[in-house]
Amino acid sequence: MYNTKTNNRHNVEFFPQIDRVLNEIFNTSINHIIDEKKINFSHPNANVRELKDRFVIDLAIPGLDKSDVKINVEKSILTISADKPEVEGQKFKLNEFKYGKFSRKFKLPETVVTDNITAELINGILSVTIHKRKEDIDNGPKEINIL
Numbered sequence: 001m002y003n004t005k006t007n008n009r010h011n012v013e014f015f016p017q018i019d020r021v022l023n024e025i026f027n028t029s030i031n032h033i034i035d036e037k038k039i040n041f042s043h044p045n046a047n048v049r050e051l052k053d054r055f056v057i058d059l060a061i062p063g064l065d066k067s068d069v070k071i072n073v074e075k076s077i078l079t080i081s082a083d084k085p086e087v088e089g090q091k092f093k094l095n096e097f098k099y100g101k102f103s104r105k106f107k108l109p110e111t112v113v114t115d116n117i118t119a120e121l122i123n124g125i126l127s128v129t130i131h132k133r134k135e136d137i138d139n140g141p142k143e144i145n146i147l
Contacts, residue, residue, distance in 0.1 A: 044102055053137050055130045057106060062124030063097060069126060073114045078106040080128065111136035 047058040059080060061069065069082045081103040108114065112130045119128045 044104065046104060046106075048106070053132055055108075055112065055132070057128040057130070059104065059126040059128070060124065061121075061126050063099065064121070064124075064126075066121045069121065071117070071119055071128060073108070073117060076108045076110070076114070078108055078117070078128070078130070080104045080106075080126065 045060045049056045049058070057078070057080075061082065064082055064084055068084045069080065071078070071080050073079075081101070083101045084099040086099050108130060111132050113133055114130070117128060117130050119126060121127075
């Protein structure tokens, strides 16, 4: 079993043996690597669904308010971005919530109407709805009459 010991930044040393080996080989520690490669809120997970008459992009952004998020469209590129600074001046025993800046870009197909994009934020999921042009909605097979 591993003992935890206080560390100046992260309060614990997770695997002292691995930390020792890294220190011997690379002259660094796990905590230094974590600081350098700090996991940010830089790439929230997304789902893109295609329905008959629209596309829906769902983005997982827990802890953000709608005032933190910006959505814009330019030249068929939908950009969803946010900037929420981390809490300063608080002392944590454990701090796993990571915030900061993120920007996700989605190339929209030519079949959508960019004038009527809607978005809602419910329970940490941002849902952006992009409607298809009426003429591009697949209404299933059609019978063609012969003249």
